[in-house]
Amino acid sequence: MVRDTGKGNDRAAVRCLPYGVHSYRRDLELLRDRRFALLFTARTVSVLGSAFAPVALAFGVLELAGANATTLSVVLVAQSVPQVVFMLAGGVLADRFPRYRVMIAGEVLCAAAYTVLAAMLVTGWAPLPGLVVAAALSGIGVALFFPALVGIVPEVVAAERLQSANGLLRLGTNSARIAGYALAGGTVVLVGAGPALAVSAAMFAGSALLIAALRLPPRVRSATGPATTPLTDLRDGWREFVSRQWLWVIVLQFAFLVMALQAAHGVLGPVVAKEDLGGAAAWSAVLAGEAVGMLVGVVIAIRIRPRRPMLVAVVLTLPTALPYLLLGAYAPLWTVVFGAVVMGICFDIFGVLWETSLQREVPPDVLSRVSSYDALGSLMFGPIGLLVAGPAAAVFGARPTLIACGGLIVLATLAALCSPGVRNMRLTEPVPAGTRPDDPGPVVEPVPKVVAPGT
Incomplete structure (x- = not known):
């Protein structure tokens, strides 16, 4: 949020222009x-491939001779565990090497993994160890890609336009995700799971080619950067991560929040929908409501400029409990769908504010490492939610467990709001590109962080 600097009206007017002009047309000019x-096109194409992959992989594995739900679980675990384990390594690599090249490596690895999976499903020769290895490679590819993606946005756009850029990126990814979910099932039915996975692999390869065309100039590292070891890099990233109370508190909040979401969204919600709401069609309506909310949330998030972004972002995570509380309370389906719309709106506003705050407040040379700690911490309890959901539903019932x-x-949200760092955090003021006589180009020189009281 831009604040009056007291340095003269002309200077303040120049600094306030990007935030003061509330125009979606100006935001779209970023394209x-x-x-x-x-970057926008590459990310959209990549997410479209990611949306195809889970549906095709699930149906393809289940159609194999002798395969069952346990087989699918083994393959999915083999995919998700490396994604978490290698996330920190992805952050280190993205801070040490050109981020667009690390992103290319991640996309190429995903393309290769899904090509192998497609070949195994098409030929019918799909031993479980082979499926596990290929799935693990795709998980490593995601672990390489994500930290680099968070760090590359400030290299592409000026600091005062980061929120608009993050919003537009989410608009593209949400649209691609909706289209992917809608098209994946029909593609599997028409051509089979193997060819559908081949389409997914082609999209990852196309994304890699688009990212390669970025050709960003090399980042300037500190004099001691090249001499450090990976362990030193991890330690430095951890120091930056824990030095900001608002950051680690919200990541800790999301560790518990994601655990609840995994249990409710992945297991308990579908169980209740199958038993009492009419089956898959009812749960699809809930997911569609969430998707619509995400699109609306992005449109809102592009324009809002709260003075205390993390306070607003964390407060907005409270309504995300709404669909689960409604499901647990025997509410009509239409109210649950409405709750899912609200959840989608809140999550996407949170996401844009969170990403913008990371990119504005964390030094560029450690941004990918900090984002990898963010991802690792947020996801670390997710598997626990999946493991506990089934037994808890069997003992207590699905609806009480949803509540x-x-x-x-x-x-978890109320606990996070007790943190002074969360309540008081304010963004540092960006210096618009081209307003400094020594500005070297379109990427804005980072402004030193102003630490808010309590952080």
Whole structure:
């Protein structure tokens, strides 16, 4: 949020222009920038491939001779565990090497993994160890890609336009995700799971080619950067991560929130929908409501400029418990769908504010490592939610367990709001590109962080 600097009206007017002009047309003009357009297109195509992959992989594995739900679980675990384990390594690599090249490596690895999976499903020769190895490679590819993606946005757009850029990126990814979910099932039915996975692999390869066209100039590292070891890099990233109270508190909040979401969204919600709401069609309506909310949330998030972004972002995670509480309370389906719309809106506003705050407040040379700690911490309890959901539903019932998940979301959020760092955090003021006589180019020189009281 831009604040009056007291340095004269002309200077303040120049600094306030990007935030003061509330125009969606101006936001969309970012797509006319070649590099941002390439990043936007690459990310959208990649997410479209990611949306195809889970549906095709699930149905393809289940159709194999002798395969069952346990087989699918083994393959999915083999994919998710390396994604978490290698996330820190991805952060180190993205801070040491050109981020767009690390992103290319991640996309190429995903393309290769899904090509192998497609070949195994098409030929019918799909031993479980082979499926596990290929799935693990795709998980490593994601671990390489994600930290580099968070760090590359400030290299492509100026600091005062980061929120608009993050919003547009999410608009593209949400649209691609909706289209992918809608098209994946029909593609599997028409051509089979193997060819559908081949389409997914082609999209990852196309994304890699688009990212390669970015050709960003090399980042300037500190004099001691090249001499450090990976362990030193991890330690430095951890120091930056824990030095900001708002950052680690919200990541800890999301560790519990994601655990509840995994249990409720992955297991308990579908169980209740199958038993009492009419089956898959009812749960699809809930997911569609969430998707619509995500699109609306992005449109809102592009324009809002709260003075205390993390306070607003964390407060907005409270309503995300709504669909689970409604499901648990025997509410009509239409109210649950409405709750899912609200959840989608809140999550996407949170996401844009969070990403913008990371990119504005964390020094560029450690941004990918900090984002990898963010991802690792946020996801670390997710598998526990999946493991506990089934037994808890068997003992207590699915609806009471859903209410417990909603309660956990509320409690974790209220605990995060007790942090002074979360309540008082304010963004440092960006210096617009081209307003400094020594400005070397379109990427804005980072402004030193102003630490808010309590952080």
